[in-house]
Amino acid sequence: MIVTYSRNVFIPLTRTCRNRCWYCGFRREEMDIMRKEEVERLLSMARNAKEALFTFGEKPDVYRDFRKILNDLGYRSFIDYVVEMNRLAISYGLLPHTNAGVLSREELMKLKPFNASLGLMLEQAVELECHSESPGKKPEERIRTIREAGKLQIPFTTGILVGIGEKEYDRAYSLEVIAELHEQFGHIQEAIIQNFKPKKGTKMEKWKEPSMEEMLKTVKLAREILPEDVAIQIPPNLVEDVLPFLKAGANDLGGISEVTPDYINPEAPWPSIDELKKKLGSDFVLRERLPVYPKFVKLKFFGIAVSELIEVYSDENGYARSESIQTARKPI
Numbered sequence: 001m002i003v004t005y006s007r008n009v010f011i012p013l014t015r016t017c018r019n020r021c022w023y024c025g026f027r028r029e030e031m032d033i034m035r036k037e038e039v040e041r042l043l044s045m046a047r048n049a050k051e052a053l054f055t056f057g058e059k060p061d062v063y064r065d066f067r068k069i070l071n072d073l074g075y076r077s078f079i080d081y082v083v084e085m086n087r088l089a090i091s092y093g094l095l096p097h098t099n100a101g102v103l104s105r106e107e108l109m110k111l112k113p114f115n116a117s118l119g120l121m122l123e124q125a126v127e128l129e130c131h132s133e134s135p136g137k138k139p140e141e142r143i144r145t146i147r148e149a150g151k152l153q154i155p156f157t158t159g160i161l162v163g164i165g166e167k168e169y170d171r172a173y174s175l176e177v178i179a180e181l182h183e184q185f186g187h188i189q190e191a192i193i194q195n196f197k198p199k200k201g202t203k204m205e206k207w208k209e210p211s212m213e214e215m216l217k218t219v220k221l222a223r224e225i226l227p228e229d230v231a232i233q234i235p236p237n238l239v240e241d242v243l244p245f246l247k248a249g250a251n252d253l254g255g256i257s258e259v260t261p262d263y264i265n266p267e268a269p270w271p272s273i274d275e276l277k278k279k280l281g282s283d284f285v286l287r288e289r290l291p292v293y294p295k296f297v298k299l300k301f302f303g304i305a306v307s308e309l310i311e312v313y314s315d316e317n318g319y320a321r322s323e324s325i326q327t328a329r330k331p332i
Contacts, residue, residue, distance in 0.1 A: 017057025150185025294318025
C-alpha cells in the first residue's frame with residue numbers, strides 16, 4: 001500500500017489571531033508579522049522541499065495595531081500580504097499551501113491562483129466550550145469556507161481535532177459533514193485526524209490527551225465514513241508509532257520539514273524520512289507527493305500561477321518526481 005507525504009518548509013507569517021482557543025500555544029498577544037526578508041531566508045533554506053506551508057493566526061487585521069503594521073508595509077489587508085508571500089514562494093520554486101482560517105469567497109478567489117491547495121481544519125462540527133472565545137471556530141463559519149472552496153474547485157485539506165471536549169458521536173458527525181461536502185464538490189483531498197496535545201500556559205494544559213486506542217478507533221471510523229478518494233492523514237510527530245494507524249486505515253503522513261519545526265507543536269519534532277521508511281518496512285511504500293494530491297494534479301485542479309512548477313515536479317501519476325527539484329529552484 002502507498003503511504004504519501006510532502007516535503008515542506010513551514011512559514012508562520014504571524015502569531016496574531018482573533019481567536020483565543022483554550023488549547024492553543026501558538027497565539028501571541030503582541031502584534032507582529034514575518035517580514036519579506038525572513039520569509040526569503042526560510043524559502044532559501046528549503047533544500048528538497050517542494051511545498052511552502054503558510055500557517056498563521058486567523059484574521060489578524062481585525063486589530064488596529066496590526067493594520068498599522070500592514071499599512072506601513074504598503075498592504076491594505078493581510079490576505080494581500082499573504083498573496084505576495086505566496087508569489088515569493090513560487091519565485092523560489094516552491095508550491096504554496098495556505099492555512100488561512102475562515103475566509104470569504106473573495107479572499108478564496110484571491111488565494112486560489114497562487115496556491116497548489118488550501119487548508120482549514122473543521123476541528124469539530126459542533127460548538128465546544130474551548131472555542132467560546134473564538135469567533136472563527138463557529139462550525140457554520142468553517143463549513144461555509146470549505147463549501148465555498150468546493151464551489152471554486154480548490155483542492156482542500158481539512159480534518160478533525162480529537163480530545164477537545166467532544167463526544168465520540170460528535171467525531172462521527174464531523175466526519176459525516178466532511179464526507180457530505182466532498183460528495184457535493186469533490187474537492188477534499190485529505191482529512192487529518194489530529195490528537196489534542198496539552199500546551200503549558202493554556203487553559204487546557206492539565207487535560208489528558210486522547211489515548212492511542214481512541215485515536216485508532218477514530219481513524220477506523222474516518223475510513224468507514226469518508227469516501228475512498230479522501231486520504232486520511234495522521235501527523236507522524238504527534239503519535240508514538242505511525243504503523244498501527246496505517247493498518248487502521250490512514251494513508252498519508254502530511255508535511256514533513258527537514259529545516260523548520262512544527263511551530264504549532266514545537267515540542268514534537270518531525271521524524272526523518274529515513275526513520276519512517278524503516279518503520280514502514282515492506283508492508284507500505286512511502287511515496288512523496290506534492291501539496292496537491294495526484295488526483296487533482298491529473299484534473300489540473302490548482303492555481304494558474306503554480307501550474308508550471310507542478311508540471312516540473314509531478315510524474316505521470318501525479319506524485320512528486322524526485323529528480324526535478326533542481327530544475328525549478330531559482331529565485332526570479
